[in-house]
Amino acid sequence: MAVQVKKLDSVYLCKMTVQLKKLDCVSVQDGGVRLAGPRGRAGRPGTNGTPGIPGISAYTVTLNGTASNELLIPPSIAAFSPLLPPRPIVVHEGENVRLRCAAMGTPRPTVEWRKMDGSVIPMGSWQTVSISGHTLNITRINRAHMGHYLCMANNGIPPPANQTFLLEVHFPPLIRIHNQLVGAVNGSTATLECEVEAYPESVCYWERSDGQLLERGNKYSMRDEDKSKYKVHIQLNISNFENADIGQYHCIAKNDMGITKGIFTLFGEIIYVCVINRSTATATKCLGSEAIEYYSIIGVGRTL
Structure with a gap:
């Protein structure tokens, strides 16, 4: 009966004869074959060799003034892949949010938070660049907190x-109007302007007071x-102004969170051309004076 044996550190082909209790082995090295012969008794223990170089080296260093020979590990962040873009964290304005940076390493890393665009982080009545x-x-998050946050472990x-981390703050549209009363002269161009803040981005359009879409x-x-991720400036120009254009106009912004309307009043103006008497500081020969109780004077002429 023959038994084949494979040795891990080198390759032997062995044949055992059970009746004679004899083991003949052939060692295969470098493509050649040589006779190994039967194995004798174990020899004396040898001398230990030179220690090898480990895969990871540990050094004795000084940490906070104290010598240490612990294994030093650079910082890493659990469950984070730099190859994938951050998924947005969506919150509504007024809610609270907590972001955690699960940093590991030896010694324990310190963590600092910043906004990637370098802007300040509102924290109650205070504002700070890093935390x-x-x-x-x-707490009580608002639209100014929106943006990319970077946690740095060192x-x-x-x-x-x-x-x-990408933080998105959702809120309904807010419309700011700096001039709700706008006057225009016949034949001129009237301009209505409003500033809209909303996220997600809103759909903006203009209409007359009767609902006519412009x-x-x-x-x-x-x-x-x-103007920014959540702010847009919109403008309506009405060319060749005439009396039919007088009335109310609506600036409307709408998103998933709600709808908001800003109201403008457009009125007509008359330019009065007058002759000014400098000695008496009075105006005479004013054209269009019959409408003075309805319209404001926005210009004067020259002295003859």
Whole structure:
């Protein structure tokens, strides 16, 4: 009966004869074959060799003035992949949010939070550029908190680690109007402007007080200008102003959170051309004086 044996550190082909209790082995090395012969008794223990070089080296260093020979591990952040873009964290204005940076390493890393665009972080009545700690807590969140946040972990062992969080704050539209009463002269162009804040981004449009939707054309032109991620400036130009254009106009913004309307009143103006007597400080020969009780004077003429 023959038994085949495979030795791990080298390859032997062995044949055992059970009746004679004899083991003949052939060693295969470098493609050749040589006779190994039967195995004798074990020899004396040998001398230990030179220690090898480990895969990870540990060094004796000084941490906070104290010598240490612990294994130093650079910082890392659990469950974070730098190859994937951050998924947005969606909250509604007025809610609370907590962001956690699960940083690990030896020694324990310190963590600092910043906004990636360098803007300040509102914290109650205070504003700060950076915040320390593994957890960032924001209470009563508002639209100014929106943006990308970067947590940076560092323990002095390179390279440092960082993770990005995308915070989205949802809120209904808010419309700001600096001039609700707008006057125009016949034949001129009247301009109505409003500033809209909303997130998600709102749909903005203009209409008359009777609900007539205004469309781009020879009479009306619209212009939008983005100011930030959630702020846009919109403008309505009414060309060749005439009496039929007098009335109320609505600036309307709508998103998933709600709808908001801003109201303008457009009125007509008359330019009075007058002759001014400088010695008596009186105006005479004013054209259009019959309408003076209805319209304001926005210009004067010259002295003859």
